[in-house]
Amino acid sequence: MSKEESTGVGIEDGKAGQEGDASGEVNAVKRKANWSGQWGHGTKLGKTIMQEKREYLDLLGLKLTKTDTIDGYFDTRKQGRVCPNCEKGPNNGLYCYACLVPLKGVCLPQIPKLPLKLWVVRHEKEPRKKSSAVHAEVICGKEYAETVETPLSDDLVFDKETTCVIFPSDTSVPIKDLPNLKSLKSVIVLDATWIKAPTMNRLKQLEGVPRVHLAEYRTLFWRYQNFPDTHLSTIEAMYYFFVEYEKAVHDGVYDGKFDDMLSIFIGQFRKIERFKAAGIERFKTTG
Template identity: 30%
Template structure:
C-alpha cells in the first residue's frame, strides 16, 4: 500500500523522534560490554536472550512504552537473536509484548475473531478494513456459521450504517485484542505464514514506509521494515486511523535503542569514509 504523504529521509525521520534521553546509552557505550543481571552473558546495552538491560544500564533509565493493543512476536528459530530488533519491543513495552519461537506458538485458530496478523500479501487489507472484518465477525449471530472461510467477508456493498461503523472505528477498538508480528528474514517467512494455526486470521499491511535498518537485506525493497520499525509504524497508524487521534510521539520510544544504534553505525561509517 502506498502513502500519499511525501517521503521523509531516513536521517530526518529519526532526528524528529521524541525519544527519552539517551545519555545512559552513551555512557554504557563508552564503558563497553557489561553483564546481563540474569544470565551473566556479556552484552552491549541489553541482553537479547533475557530481554533486560545489562548492569551498566540502570533499568530506571530505560523508557517504558504502554501500547494500546497487545503484541505477539513469532521468531523464526534460525533468526539470530543478536541481530534482531524484536528484543527492543519486549524491553521497552514488556507488559504488552510476548515473544514466541516457532514452532512453539499459540493456537490462534481460537482467537480468529480478535487477532490480526501484520503481513503483506495478496489477501492483506488495510488496518481499517482489518478492523471492519473483526466487527462484522463479532456482530454475526453466534448460531450462523461463516461459510467456506474462517475469516468473515468484507462487504463492499456497505449500507449507510455500515459506512458509519468504519468512520467511527475508534469506538470499536475493543474488537482487536492482539496483533501478531513475524520476526524473520523474508526468505524464512513461508514456513511460519503457512502454519495452520495462523490460517483464517485477518492479514493487514502497513502504509508503505522506507526502512532505516542498517542490516537491510540485499536485493529487497527498502520498504521491507525491521521488526521494531513495523511495530512502531503499526502503532502510529493505529493511533491515527483507529483511535482517530493526532500523533504526538506517543510511541516514539519504541525506537529508543534503534535510533541510538543507527546513529552509532552512521557515525562510524562517516569516520571510516564509507558515507
C-alpha cells in the same frame, strides 16, 4: 528484508502506499526531501545513502528520550555490565540477549503500556542478537510484548476475532479498514528474514487470522540489503503498526507515545554514523 538481521514483515513492494490517509505524514516528508522511490538518488547531489537516511530520520521528528544516554552505553559497552537475572548472558552493552532485560546500571526508555498485546513469532534459526524485535520486549516488558519461537506449540491458539497478523498479501487490508479493529486485543508480527517469512505466514496457528499491511515507509536499517527499502526491520514494522492503530482509533491523532519503541534501533543507527564519521567500517552498509 535483510539476510543478516531478522526483520519484520511490515511492507511488501506493490502493496505499500495504497492507503493515502495513514501514509500522509511520511509522504509529506518524502516530498519535502524530494526523495524518489529508493535511497541513493541523492548521490548525484554528493550525499551518501546514510546521509539521506539521516535527513529522513530528522524529518520524522521522533520524540525519543535518553538518546545521549544510549549513545554513552554503546560507546562504553566493554565496561563489564551484567544481566540482573542470569549475570552471565551474552549482551550488547544494553540488554541481555537471553533474558531480554536491561543490564545492571542501564536505564533504558520504557513504554509502560501498549493498547494491544504484541506477539512476536520468531523463526527458530534467527539469532536474538541479530533481531530488532527483541527491543520491544526490552522496552515494553513481557506483559505487553511476548516472544514465541517456531515450531509453535499446538496449545497456542490465537483468537481470530481479536487478533491480526502484520503480513502483506492479496487479502490483507490497511489497519484502519480492519473489520474487527474495535475488538482487537493482540497483534502478531513474524520475526524472520524476508525469504523465510512466507513459510512462517502459513503456520497452522495463524490460519484464519486477518492480515494487515502498513502504509509505505522507508527503512532506516543501515546494512546493505538486496530488497527494496520499503522492507522494514521488525521493530520498525511494530512501531508503525502501533502508530497507524492509534490514528485509526483516535481520529488520526498520534502524540508520539510509542516513539521510544525505536530508541535502541535509532541508537544503533547513531552508532553507525559515528563509526563512519571516524572512518571505521564494521560491516557493509548502505553507503
